[in-house]
Amino acid sequence: MKKGALIGCGFFAQNHLHAWKDIEDAEIVALCDRDERRLTETARLFGIDRTYVEAAAMLEAETLDFVDIATTVRTHRPLVEIAAASRVNIICQKPFAETMDDARAMVRAAQDAGVALMVHENFRWQSAIRAAKAEIDKGSIGTPFWGRVSFRSAYDVYSGQPYLATDEKFIIQDLGIHILDIARFLFGDVSTISASTRRVSPNIRAEDVATMMLVHEGGVTSIVDCSYATSLPRENFPETLLEIDGSDGTLRLDAGYRLTLCNALGTTERDVSPPLLPWAERPWHNIQESVLNIERHFVDCLAGGLAPETSGADNLKTLALVYAAYASAADGSRTIAMRNLA
Numbered sequence: 336m337k338k339g340a341l342i343g344c345g346f347f348a349q350n351h352l353h354a355w356k357d358i359e360d361a362e363i364v365a366l367c368d369r370d371e372r373r374l375t376e377t378a379r380l381f382g383i384d385r386t387y388v389e390a391a392a393m394l395e396a397e398t399l400d401f402v403d404i405a406t407t408v409r410t411h412r413p414l415v416e417i418a419a420a421s422r423v424n425i426i427c428q429k430p431f432a433e434t435m436d437d438a439r440a441m442v443r444a445a446q447d448a449g450v451a452l453m454v455h456e457n458f459r460w461q462s463a464i465r466a467a468k469a470e471i472d473k474g475s476i477g478t479p480f481w482g483r484v485s486f487r488s489a490y491d492v493y494s495g496q497p498y499l500a501t502d503e504k505f506i507i508q509d510l511g512i513h514i515l516d517i518a519r520f521l522f523g524d525v526s527t528i529s530a531s532t533r534r535v536s537p538n539i540r541a542e543d544v545a546t547m548m549l550v551h552e553g554g555v556t557s558i559v560d561c562s563y564a565t566s567l568p569r570e571n572f573p574e575t576l577l578e579i580d581g582s583d584g585t586l587r588l589d590a591g592y593r594l595t596l597c598n599a600l601g602t603t604e605r606d607v608s609p610p611l612l613p614w615a616e617r618p619w620h621n622i623q624e625s626v627l628n629i630e631r632h633f634v635d636c637l638a639g640g641l642a643p644e645t646s647g648a649d650n651l652k653t654l655a656l657v658y659a660a661y662a663s664a665a666d667g668s669r670t671i672a673m674r675n676l677a
């Protein structure tokens with residue numbers, strides 16, 4: 336049994352805690368939050384009686400196999416560094432860091448301490464995305480040469496996460512980071528990126544629309560597009576849609592989790608909806624299931640001594656795309672070479 340502690344008992348951490356309850360080989364034995372009201376309420380809801388307002392005090396007092404850091408980005412580096420200094424394995428929420436220097440320092444701290452570090456980059460763990468990847472890997476559409484990874488919505492994300500309306504950067508750093516990571520997962524690492532951004536809503540500080548073009552090292556060209564300013568007849572939040580063209584066929588993941596394959600064998604359509612876990616609620620059930628999947632992956636990696644798919648070192652490449660996209664957009668959609676940026 337792996338013993339863990341969770342730091343940050345806010346909006347999204349509630350999903351982490353529900354998912355941990357579903358994992359037999361792991362148990363959250365302690366909680367930490369600087370906000371005593373949130374800490375007490377979360378401890379009561381999940382029946383966890385060891386609570387701390389200071390992460391350092393918790394790491395000192397508890398014997399842990401891992402910490403799960405679910406705070407917002409500004410606190411990630413200091414928390415990762417004190418966890419590494421305590422020789423505890425680490426999961427850290429996305430966005431991993433506000434700068435590449437911070438992210439690299441966190442990867443180094445974990446490496447020097449000999450502990451595992453996984454970024455909680457969960458979107459690639461959604462079952463619909465895994466189903467699409469399995470088809471690519473099976474060769475169902477031959478060799479992919481073009482893709483579109485798309486997230487367009489008008490869902491009110493600001494009520495649950497008010498900081499999204501006031502942070503200096505918004506859609507690429509918060510959501511595009513997931514969609515860029517899916518593009519890497521499906522098509523491999525990236526040679527060049529160009530991007531344009533726009534703020535449509537007058538009520539927020541930063542960009543709520545971004546369109547990015549990626550050329551992947553293996554030769555695929557992909558479009559990664561995100562919007563929180565798109566009112567559709569059917570609200571698709573939080574679905575990521577896919578269009579992938581290959582040498583021997585096409586794959587589409589359309590709204591409503593419909594996966595369509597078209598190849599020499601004909602056209603087939605199937606439902607790849609995520610399960611509705613007992614503690615989940617629509618429309619978030621897709622993301623909530625991916626939290627369970629990534630936590631389970633982390634525990635399996637600890638047990639097997641393996642590096643997680645989205646290790647800190649791996650996530651440097653996703654994070655580098657985020658900051659390159661901002662640089663490109665600021666510079667009138669200049670094409671940026673990714674070599675040496677991670």
Ligand code: NAD
Nearest residue numbers: 343344345346347368369370405406407408410428429430
């Ligand atoms: P939140 O503000 O609701 O919660 C953060 C909590 O951390 C707060 O309760 C705060 O008091 C606590 N905290 C901050 N600094 C602390 C410290 N040094 N020690 C202890 N506690 C501290 O934020 P949220 O909306 O839950 O987001 C948290 C993170 O999760 C963000 O990085 C966000 O981007 C990410 N997130 C990820 C997903 C996903 O699908 N992967 C979804 C939503 C949010």
Ligand code: 89V
Nearest residue numbers: 492496509510513573622
């Ligand atoms: O995943 C996230 O970080 C969330 C959301 C899906 C709403 O963008 O902020």
